[in-house]
Structures are given as C-alpha cells and as structure tokens.
Amino acid sequence: MNVAVPLWIQGVVALLLLGGGVLALTGAIGLLRYGDFFRRMHPPALATTLSAACVTLASSIHFSALEQPFALYPLLINALLAITTPVTTVLLARAALARGRDASADVPPPLAANEPPSGRRAAVASRQR
Amino acid sequence: MSALLAAAIVVTLGLYSLAMTLAVVRLLRGPQAQDRVLALDFLYINAMLIMLVLGIRFSSGMYFVAALLIALFGFVGSAALAKFLLRGELIE
Numbered sequence: 001m002n003v004a005v006p007l008w009i010q011g012v013v014a015l016l017l018l019g020g021g022v023l024a025l026t027g028a029i030g031l032l033r034y035g036d037f038f039r040r041m042h043p044p045a046l047a048t049t050l051s052a053a054c055v056t057l058a059s060s061i062h063f064s065a066l067e068q069p070f071a072l073y074p075l076l077i078n079a080l081l082a083i084t085t086p087v088t089t090v091l092l093a094r095a096a097l098a099r100g101r102d103a104s105a106d107v108p109p110p111l112a113a114n115e116p117p118s119g120r121r122a123a124v125a126s127r128q129r
Numbered sequence: 130m131s132a133l134l135a136a137a138i139v140v141t142l143g144l145y146s147l148a149m150t151l152a153v154v155r156l157l158r159g160p161q162a163q164d165r166v167l168a169l170d171f172l173y174i175n176a177m178l179i180m181l182v183l184g185i186r187f188s189s190g191m192y193f194v195a196a197l198l199i200a201l202f203g204f205v206g207s208a209a210l211a212k213f214l215l216r217g218e219l220i221e
Contacts, residue, residue, distance in 0.1 A: 015137075018137055032151045040155075040164065
C-alpha cells in the first residue's frame with residue numbers, strides 16, 4: 001500500500017469526514033434535547049442522510065485515489081439507507097401514534113372514520129374475532 | 130496517510146463516539162419504548178459510519194462489507210422492534 005494519495009485529495013477527504021462527524025453529533029444533541037417523541041424523530045435523519053452522504057463520498061474519493069478505477073461502491077450504502085430508513089421511520093411513527101391512542105395521550109385522531117384501527121388493542125380485538 | 134488525514138480521522142471518530150454516547154443517554158433515559166428504539170436506530174447508523182471511517186483509516190475494503198452488514202441487520206432489527214411496538218407480536 002505504497003500508493004501516494006495527493007495531499008489535496010486527503011484534505012478533501014478530511015473535510016468531508018469532519019463534516020460528517022459534526023452532523024452526526026448535531027443529530028445526537030437534537031435526539032437528546034428535544035422534548036417530544038415526534039420532534040425527536042427528526043434529528044437522527046441528519047445522520048442517515050447528510051452525514052452518511054459525507055462519509056460515503058469521502059470513502060469513495062479516497063479509494064478512487066488509491067486504486068485506479070473509480071470506486072463507487074461506497075455509494076451503495078447511500079442507496080441502501082435511502083430505501084431502509086423511511087420504512088423504519090414510518091413504522092416507528094405509526095407505532096408511536098397507535099401507542100399514544102391506546103394510552104389516550106394527546107396525539108392526532110385518525111383522519112377518516114373508516115380508517116382501519118391499528119395498535120395493540122386493535123390487534124388483540126382482531127385476534128379474538 | 131498524511132498527518133492531516135490521520136488527525137481528521139481521529140477527531141471524526143471522537144465526534145461519532147460522542148454522538149453514540151449521547152444516544153446511549155437517550156436509550157437509558159427515554160421515557161417510552163419508542164424513544165429507546167429510536168436511539169438504537171441512531172446507534173446502528175453511527176456504528177456503520179464508524180466502520181466506513183475505519184475503512185478509510187486502514188485503506189481496507191473489508192470494513193465496507195462490515196458496514197453493509199451492519200446496515201442490513203440494523204434495518205431488520207429496527208423494523209422488527211417497530212412492528213412489535215405496533216402490534217404486540219411479530220408474526221401473526
């Protein structure tokens with residue numbers, strides 16, 4: 001591994017890495033400090049989108065400079081995150097909403113009257129039926 | 130690997146560790162179960178990014194595979210936990 005990576009490319013990689021770290025730390029501070037669960041869902045998106053983009057781009061640039069062909073495979077992580085993160089986020093939000101309704105907390109009511117009920121209570125009821 | 134990039138990588142790893150520490154505080158403190166699941170979700174994303182940074186540090190492609198695996202299994206775990214919170218059991 002004696003291939004010399006040019007210094008300016010190392011500078012770009014270092015800047016991208018630092019940016020990614022700062023963004024992840026910002027998301028963690030938001031996750032810790034916001035007062036409500038639905039507000040708390042937002043800051044981690046900073047880590048999954050922009051921070052991950054910074055780090056994968058830095059990785060791609062570094063390995064492209066190290067090896068001859070373009071190393072685009074770190075960007076696969078971005079595609080994977082873009083597919084998986086919304087699924088977990090929506091599932092978690094639905095779960096929080098249903099749990100809040102089961103506990104009759106201050107959450108929004110169902111939009112339509114004929115919306116199928118969700119949540120643990122509805123699951124138990126549908127199993128008994 | 131110049132001293133600049135090595136120092137930047139050390140600082141970045143420190144920032145990610147700090148972020149994970151804050152997420153662990155939320156994981157232990159979180160008033161409801163969904164807060165804890167959210168903190169776990171954040172933790173696996175950060176672990177995956179740390180793997181990518183380590184891959185740059187040691188110029189090895191193996192860390193990328195580890196990051197990919199962490200992303201996949203983290204997604205499965207988070208989705209299963211959210212589904213469990215939603216319905217009370219996983220497979221009905």
